[in-house]
Every structure is written in C-alpha cells, then in structure tokens.
Amino acid sequence: MYTEVANLNFSSNGSVDDPLSSLDQEWNEPPAKRLSRTGHHVMSVFLGSIMVFGFINNLVVLILFVKFKTLRTPVNMLLLNISVSDMLVCLCGTTLSFASSLHARWLYGKHGCMWYGFANSCFGIVSLMSLAFLSYDRYSTLTVYNKRAPDYRKPLLAVAGSWLYSLFWTVPPLLGWSSYGLEGAGTSCSVTWTSQTPQSHSYIICLFIFCLGLPVLVMVYCYGRLLYAVKQVGRIRKSAARRREFHILFMVITTVVCYLLCWMPYGVIAMMATFGHPGLITPILTVVPSIMAKSSTVINPLIYILMNKQVTIEIHPLPLELWDM
Structure with missing residues (x-):
C-alpha cells in the first residue's frame, strides 16, 4: 500500500528528499541553534520528574489492580490500559528524551528517533482511544442501566481495538507515508510536522481527523448527553448503585479533561507548524506543549487513585498488607 510513497521518500542518493539523510544533518547541528544548554538542563529536570513519577504512579495502579480483585471491574480494564500505555511512554520514550536533554x-541516531516517534505516537493514541471507549461505556451504562453481571468482553475488545487502531495509524510513517523526525529542542522525535510534501500533509490531516478529532467528538457527544441526562434527573432520588455510577462518570470526565488540557496545546502547535507560514513555530516554542503532553502520564494515575472510591477503600489497610505481596 505504501511502497510507491516509500520510494518517493527514501531516495538512494541521500538527497534532501530523504528524511533519514536530512535527519542526520539535523542532529549534527550545534545545540545552540535549538536551545541553550541551561534550557536543556531545565528541560531535563522536568522530563526526569515526569519519567520517575509517571512510572511510579502507573506502577502503583498496576500493583493495586493485581493486588485487589475488587478493582478488576470492566470499566477499570480501560483505565488499566491507559496506565499501561502511560508507563510504556515513560519507559520507551521519556527515558530517551531525558538522556538526550x-x-x-x-543521542540515539535516526533509527532511535524513528522508534521514539513511533512509540510515543502509538501509546498516546492508545490512551486517547481508551478514553473514547470509556466515554461510550459510561454513556451506555448510565442511559441503559441494568443489573446484569459485569461484562468483560466489551472492555477487552475495546482494549485490543485501541492497540490495533493505534498501530494502524502509527506504522505508516515507518513505511513511507510521512516520517518520524526530530522536533522541538532537538532531543525528542515525532511526526515531521514541518514537512511540506503532499504525503506528509495527507497523513497529518488523517491523523488529526481520525486520532484526535473523531475520539474527541465521541467524548463530547457522550458526555454532553450524559450531563444533560444528569440534569434532567437531578431532583430524583438515586440508588446507591446509581450514585456509584455517577461518581465513576465524574472521575472519567476529570481524566478526559486533564488529558485534553495536556495534549491540546501540543496539537494546536503541531497544526500551526504543519499548515502555518514557514518559521511561524520556532523549535523552542514547541518545548512547553511537549512537556505538558508528557505530563499526562503523571496526572492520569493520580486521578484514578485519588478519585476512585474502590481504591480508597482498598488501600486504607495497605501498609499492613504489603508484607503479604
């Protein structure tokens, strides 16, 4: 499917059209052209903090999930999927950009750059699609309420679907439809937003439509309908089970809002870099949105731990039970 495009992008003579050749030139540039050494050190402090706390926070979520059977509910399967993808970002991505900063x-050459761009894009889309599936799950649970036993089949299919969908959209740059390259301060990689080729533009348009616009629209629709329904029945006395469902809804909405607040600035900057005037977005201007996007790996598990009543109930005696692990 992408063979013809790949031949256009990867020429054998190492011309300017070859993204790997141009990439070699990019990371051989003096660092001063991108960010001062002090700026890199400041950036490394933020990245190091995100790497450590993101890993620890998500590891705690995984331990809680393994330790306590009551947490293994259908909705928590999707939250667990987000924690797994966030932890993989910390391990496979943030570690590389931290060391480079x-x-x-x-530090890791063109193939390391391609891996970094692919991995971060893949894990990020997995998290976003999981949030979209969560929004539909909350919508269907609260609007079509029933007392049947928990159904794990749909959440597991959603988890598998989020990974397959993400791979479908993040593998093409490895095959020639657009590419992964250095971004920002020159210590991290992503889709080559500034490339002016038709292949790159077509990929970026599809990426934003199907991996950002579509899931966000699903979330807005589902939560809009849910909030309207909550307002309609606000004066009606709700059962304890119903109140638990609304509490989960509030937790999921908080997760979605925080995730979008972290990622939307990066998305806006990327779109401006792609379709704006050349030079409109400087490399340094992308540093803060990039760090904000990575910070979601720290925030998501905190929301899950602090706002999940099941977790609060279970971890109260945790210090005494840790010895049994």
Whole structure:
C-alpha cells in the first residue's frame, strides 16, 4: 500500500528528499541553534520528574489492580490500559528524551528517533482511544442501566481495538507515508510536522481527523448527553448503585479533561507548524506543549487513585498488607 510513497521518500542518493539523510544533518547541528544548554538542563529536570513519577504512579495502579480483585471491574480494564500505555511512554520514550536533554542533543541516531516517534505516537493514541471507549461505556451504562453481571468482553475488545487502531495509524510513517523526525529542542522525535510534501500533509490531516478529532467528538457527544441526562434527573432520588455510577462518570470526565488540557496545546502547535507560514513555530516554542503532553502520564494515575472510591477503600489497610505481596 505504501511502497510507491516509500520510494518517493527514501531516495538512494541521500538527497534532501530523504528524511533519514536530512535527519542526520539535523542532529549534527550545534545545540545552540535549538536551545541553550541551561534550557536543556531545565528541560531535563522536568522530563526526569515526569519519567520517575509517571512510572511510579502507573506502577502503583498496576500493583493495586493485581493486588485487589475488587478493582478488576470492566470499566477499570480501560483505565488499566491507559496506565499501561502511560508507563510504556515513560519507559520507551521519556527515558530517551531525558538522556538526550542531559547531553543537549539527540543521542540515539535516526533509527532511535524513528522508534521514539513511533512509540510515543502509538501509546498516546492508545490512551486517547481508551478514553473514547470509556466515554461510550459510561454513556451506555448510565442511559441503559441494568443489573446484569459485569461484562468483560466489551472492555477487552475495546482494549485490543485501541492497540490495533493505534498501530494502524502509527506504522505508516515507518513505511513511507510521512516520517518520524526530530522536533522541538532537538532531543525528542515525532511526526515531521514541518514537512511540506503532499504525503506528509495527507497523513497529518488523517491523523488529526481520525486520532484526535473523531475520539474527541465521541467524548463530547457522550458526555454532553450524559450531563444533560444528569440534569434532567437531578431532583430524583438515586440508588446507591446509581450514585456509584455517577461518581465513576465524574472521575472519567476529570481524566478526559486533564488529558485534553495536556495534549491540546501540543496539537494546536503541531497544526500551526504543519499548515502555518514557514518559521511561524520556532523549535523552542514547541518545548512547553511537549512537556505538558508528557505530563499526562503523571496526572492520569493520580486521578484514578485519588478519585476512585474502590481504591480508597482498598488501600486504607495497605501498609499492613504489603508484607503479604
């Protein structure tokens, strides 16, 4: 499917059209052209904090999930999927950009850059699609309420679907439809937003429509309908089970809002870099949105731990039970 495009992008003579050749030139540039050494050190502090706390927070979520059977509910399967993808971002992505920031340059060559761009894009889309599936789950649960036993089949299908969908959209740049390259301060990689080729533009348009616009529209629709329904029945006395469902709804909405607040600035900057005037977005201007996007790996598990009543109930005696693990 992408063979013809790949031949256009990866020419054998190492011309300007070859993204890997141009990438070699990019990471051989003096760091001063991108960010001062002090700036890189400040950035490494933020990245190091995100890497450590993101990993620890998501590890705690995984331990709680394994430790306490009561937490293994259908809705928590999707939240667990987000924690897994966030932890993989910390392990496979943030570690590389952190080390590169310490040295004020990208350390891992063109293939490492391609891996970094692919991995971060893949795990990020998995989280976003999981949130979209969560929104539909909350919508269907609260609007078509029943007392049947928990159904794990749909959440597991949603988990598998989120990974397959993400791979469908993040593998093409490895095959020639657009590409992954250095971004921002030159210590991280992503889709080459600034490429002016038709292949790159077509991919970026599809990426924003199907991996950002579509899931966000699903979430807005589902939560809009749910909030309207909540307002309609606000004066009606709700059962304890119903109140639990609304509490979960509030937790999921909080997760979605925080995730979008972290990622939307990066998305806006990326779109401006792609379709704006050349030079409109400087590399340094992308640093803060990039760090904000990565910070979602720290925030998501905190919301899950602090706002989930099941977790609060279970971890109260945790210090005494840790010895049994």
